[in-house]
Amino acid sequence: MDDRVLWMKGIRKSFPGVQALKSVDFDLARGEVHALVGENGAGKSTLMKILSGLYKADEGEIWLRGRKLSSRGIKAMIDAGVSVIYQELNLMRQLSVAENIFIGREPMRYSGLIDWKKMYLDVQRILEPFNVDINPKTKIYMLSPAYQQVVEIAKALSLNSDILVMDEPTAPLTGNEVEKLFEIIRNLRNSGVSIIYISHRLEEIPQIADRVTVLRDGEKILTRPLGELTTAEIIRHMVGRTLTEQYPKISVPLGKEILHVENLTKKGYCKDVSFSVRRGEIVGFTGLVGAGRTEIMQTIYGRMKKDSGSIYIDGQEVQIHSTCDAVKKGIGLIPEERKHQGLVLGLSVFDNMAMTILDKESVLGFLKKKKLDISVKKLVELMEIKTPSTKQLVRYLSGGNQQKIILAKWFLRHCKVYIFDEPTRGIDVGAKVEIYKLMQNLAKEGAGVIMVSSELPEILKMSDRIEVVFSGSIVKEFQREEADSEKVMEYALGLHEHESQQEPRAAGAET
Amino acid sequence: MKVKFVETLKSYGIILAFLLICVGLSILSPVFFTLNNIINVIRQTSIYGIMAVGMTFVILTGGIDLSVGSVLAVSGAICAGMLKAGNPIILVLLATLGVGVGCGLVTGLFVTKARITPFVVTLGMMSIARGLALIYTRGYPISGFSPTFRLIGGGYILGIPIPIIIFLVVVIIAYIVLMQTKLGRYTYAIGGNEETVRLSGINSDFFKTLVYVISGSTAALSALILTSRLNSAEPVAGTGYELDVIAAVVIGGASLSGGRGSVWGTFIGALLIGVINNGMNLLGISPYFQQVVKGLIIIGAVWLDQLRAKEE
Numbered sequence: 001m002d003d004r005v006l007w008m009k010g011i012r013k014s015f016p017g018v019q020a021l022k023s024v025d026f027d028l029a030r031g032e033v034h035a036l037v038g039e040n041g042a043g044k045s046t047l048m049k050i051l052s053g054l055y056k057a058d059e060g061e062i063w064l065r066g067r068k069l070s071s072r073g074i075k076a077m078i079d080a081g082v083s084v085i086y087q088e089l090n091l092m093r094q095l096s097v098a099e100n101i102f103i104g105r106e107p108m109r110y111s112g113l114i115d116w117k118k119m120y121l122d123v124q125r126i127l128e129p130f131n132v133d134i135n136p137k138t139k140i141y142m143l144s145p146a147y148q149q150v151v152e153i154a155k156a157l158s159l160n161s162d163i164l165v166m167d168e169p170t171a172p173l174t175g176n177e178v179e180k181l182f183e184i185i186r187n188l189r190n191s192g193v194s195i196i197y198i199s200h201r202l203e204e205i206p207q208i209a210d211r212v213t214v215l216r217d218g219e220k221i222l223t224r225p226l227g228e229l230t231t232a233e234i235i236r237h238m239v240g241r242t243l244t245e246q247y248p249k250i251s252v253p254l255g256k257e258i259l260h261v262e263n264l265t266k267k268g269y270c271k272d273v274s275f276s277v278r279r280g281e282i283v284g285f286t287g288l289v290g291a292g293r294t295e296i297m298q299t300i301y302g303r304m305k306k307d308s309g310s311i312y313i314d315g316q317e318v319q320i321h322s323t324c325d326a327v328k329k330g331i332g333l334i335p336e337e338r339k340h341q342g343l344v345l346g347l348s349v350f351d352n353m354a355m356t357i358l359d360k361e362s363v364l365g366f367l368k369k370k371k372l373d374i375s376v377k378k379l380v381e382l383m384e385i386k387t388p389s390t391k392q393l394v395r396y397l398s399g400g401n402q403q404k405i406i407l408a409k410w411f412l413r414h415c416k417v418y419i420f421d422e423p424t425r426g427i428d429v430g431a432k433v434e435i436y437k438l439m440q441n442l443a444k445e446g447a448g449v450i451m452v453s454s455e456l457p458e459i460l461k462m463s464d465r466i467e468v469v470f471s472g473s474i475v476k477e478f479q480r481e482e483a484d485s486e487k488v489m490e491y492a493l494g495l496h497e498h499e500s501q502q503e504p505r506a507a508g509a510e511t
Numbered sequence: 512m513k514v515k516f517v518e519t520l521k522s523y524g525i526i527l528a529f530l531l532i533c534v535g536l537s538i539l540s541p542v543f544f545t546l547n548n549i550i551n552v553i554r555q556t557s558i559y560g561i562m563a564v565g566m567t568f569v570i571l572t573g574g575i576d577l578s579v580g581s582v583l584a585v586s587g588a589i590c591a592g593m594l595k596a597g598n599p600i601i602l603v604l605l606a607t608l609g610v611g612v613g614c615g616l617v618t619g620l621f622v623t624k625a626r627i628t629p630f631v632v633t634l635g636m637m638s639i640a641r642g643l644a645l646i647y648t649r650g651y652p653i654s655g656f657s658p659t660f661r662l663i664g665g666g667y668i669l670g671i672p673i674p675i676i677i678f679l680v681v682v683i684i685a686y687i688v689l690m691q692t693k694l695g696r697y698t699y700a701i702g703g704n705e706e707t708v709r710l711s712g713i714n715s716d717f718f719k720t721l722v723y724v725i726s727g728s729t730a731a732l733s734a735l736i737l738t739s740r741l742n743s744a745e746p747v748a749g750t751g752y753e754l755d756v757i758a759a760v761v762i763g764g765a766s767l768s769g770g771r772g773s774v775w776g777t778f779i780g781a782l783l784i785g786v787i788n789n790g791m792n793l794l795g796i797s798p799y800f801q802q803v804v805k806g807l808i809i810i811g812a813v814w815l816d817q818l819r820a821k822e823e
């Protein structure tokens with residue numbers, strides 16, 4: 001009872017059309033890492049937003065260090081030592097790293113001007129344990145999502161809070177960075193900070209958490225010490241049934257080469273990238289964050305202008321100058337940053353999903369509303385997107401369901417080549433399986449699929465071929481059978497960079 | 512209870528304000544609530560109401576068009592000049608609309624291709640179009656047209672003034688375009704998040720340009736009505752109209768950062784401004800004072816919008 005720093009009692013919350021939380025109890029001990037898991041839309045983020053004062057609970061009490069909270073609000077909660085890293089990054093993209101971390105409490109000089117020197121030094125000190133190369137003066141929008149995440153975490157830590165909520169902090173991170181984050185979390189725990197940790201990467205939970213709470217459909221299913229549960233049991237409680245296969249790989253006969261990229265170069269981003277994708281094939285692209293995977297894809301897609309190199313579709317060279325050209329030529333790209341590149345938050349589920357097919361499903365510019373409506377509704381059902389209706393604004397969906405909308409948007413449009421950039425980020429175990437199935441369906445129907453992912457298990461288990469990217473180039477190609485996580489990591493870390501530089505074509509020659 | 516009240520106020524706020532002002536004016540002025548005056552108000556409203564519909568498209572994409580008043584002047588001048596030169600009316604109508612389309616196209620291309628912010632481009636266009644109107648007319652009004660042409664602004668169909676009919680038709684077309692067509696949906700989407708639209712493989716520049724073309728052509732359409740109605744085109748016509756036009760859109764609930772707004776809102780917003788203008792005239796309030804009131808209304812409307820945005 002005494003070591004309970006936080007106790008949330010009987011929390012209820014409903015939104016129009018959804019009961020997000022149905023009388024949930026939750027508690028947090030001093031110096032523990034408490035994992036909170038559940039399917040997309042289970043209510044995890046809502047519970048945390050109530051804790052942070054962003055939402056007001058319809059019912060329920062919150063006790064902090066043995067005292068019941070009366071007045072609340074975001075400021076009050078921060079002052080009370082509660083800091084939340086939200087699922088969606090909430091940085092000001094046009095401001096620098098330092099300004100973001102110190103917003104509202106900038107160090108001042110006596111003259112009343114901001115003491116930039118001190119600010120930059122402080123930021124360097126705060127970022128030190130992360131061991132990352134981030135310049136405090138860099139503008140946020142120039143950083144990769146992983147680095148943005150590091151900034152978010154650094155900001156929360158710099159507030160000296162003793163209760164820290166992390167809502168899917170590892171979603172944009174890769175192996176090494178996750179390790180670093182865990183180290184930071186362990187250090188914090190040892191110094192008495194209590195942490196609530198939300199993640200859909202269930203393999204992380206046993207590594208880092210002391211206790212776990214499972215939510216399902218707004219209800220608390222259980223809270224247990226981690227030693228008493230296996231991952232399989234956690235999954236069963238989350239989805240309410242036993243999940244037979246996490247990576248349902250089917251073998252699809254490969255057809256003709258559908259996409260071929262030759263010596264693609266974009267100065268500062270990628271160099272001499274050559275690879276091909278065949279019909280029915282899933283090609284996995286992996287590498288560390290910042291290795292240039294996203295940039296390669298965006299160059300192919302025409303979002304960034306290439307310096308040289310050629311792209312062939314169905315054996316024909318194509319000129320792609322804009323994303324519009326790419327889509328016309330049959331390439332679809334599902335971007336990694338959902339809020340900024342994938343969704344229009346202020347529009348409905350329908351408008352977001354139908355966006356890619358309006359040109360096909362219209363006559364003289366007029367939409368075939370009925371037909372669109374039917375296809376959208378069918379897919380919402382198939383993908384189990386949790387929304388009260390297709391008219392709901394996307395802003396109000398849970399993070400994972402937003403991700404599903406982005407995927408759905410492209411499933412509606414029939415492309416020859418699909419490029420998925422981190423397709424399962426933030427998606428729960430059950431829905432992941434559905435997405436893998438849908439991806440394989442695309443392949444089975446003759447599309448070529450490129451899957452960029454930082455999650456090694458999914459790369460290893462779902463790809464037919466794996467391309468490892470290091471500092472803007474493909475350093476190694478593995479056939480499905482040859483790859484294992486250690487070998488792939490070695491190349492991703494650049495340990496073999498030297499060899500591959502001596503024989504630059506080695507990667508391609510092996511096929 | 513309190514939440515509900517605020518919600519209602521936000522959704523129906525303008526309609527409520529509109530009704531209140533109408534009731535107030537009916538009490539204060541015996542003339543206000545007469546059929547004659549009401550028709551008069553709507554007819555006056557239709558001139559900038561039509562432009563406000565075009566402006567709605569622009570503002571929905573997150574842009575702004577300050578040049579509408581000047582585009583009206585230059586289109587009106589060219590219309591008048593061509594009529595005087597004895598061109599057939601049909602040709603004149605098309606040419607006038609063409610001027611509006613042309614101005615909008617230039618603006619749109621500078622916004623999308625040269626990537627200059629709409630505020631600056633249209634500020635420039637405001638000056639350019641005004642200048643062209645003055646050059647073309649040498650600074651003098653051009654007046655005196657055929658009775659046929661004067662029907663556009665002065666005629667009636669089934670007892671309803673033609674400008675009102677044109678206004679309503681424009682509103683209905685715009686509503687259908689915004690709700691039922693690609694262009695409409697993309698207009699909202701671009702205002703919501705242009706990057707997403709572009710990454711969805713949509714030629715967002717094309718649609719963004721189109722939006723300025725729409726705004727330009729509604730300005731030209733208003734020019735036809737105004738020129739016909741006054742039986743004269745003045746190079747200084749439409750000065751300061753952008754204020755009323757933008758005010759109508761904003762009062763109608765559109766967000767200046769784009770992505771939110773509606774034609775019906777704009778319609779009511781335009782009527783509201785029309786009623787306020789008319790009411791102040793009826794009550795004998797000085798035009799100088801009217802300016803102050805209008806300014807306050809615009810700030811008030813944007814403030815309301817801020818409150819709305821804060822919720823999200």
Ligand SMILES: Nc1ncnc2c1ncn2[C@@H]1O[C@H](COP(=O)(O)OP(=O)(O)OP(=O)(O)O)[C@@H](O)[C@H]1O
Pocket residue numbers: 015016018019020038039040041042043044045046047087386387395396397398399400401426428
């Ligand atoms: N502001 C809101 N308005 C309306 N509905 C909301 C709002 N916020 C959340 N919801 C709904 O409440 C439910 C719980 O959402 P929540 O974001 O807490 O889920 P989650 O467990 O965090 O899921 P995920 O793993 O996908 O992030 C969902 O059905 C969601 O659509």
Ligand SMILES: [Mg+2]
Pocket residue numbers: 044045046087167398399400
């Ligand atoms: Mg969430």
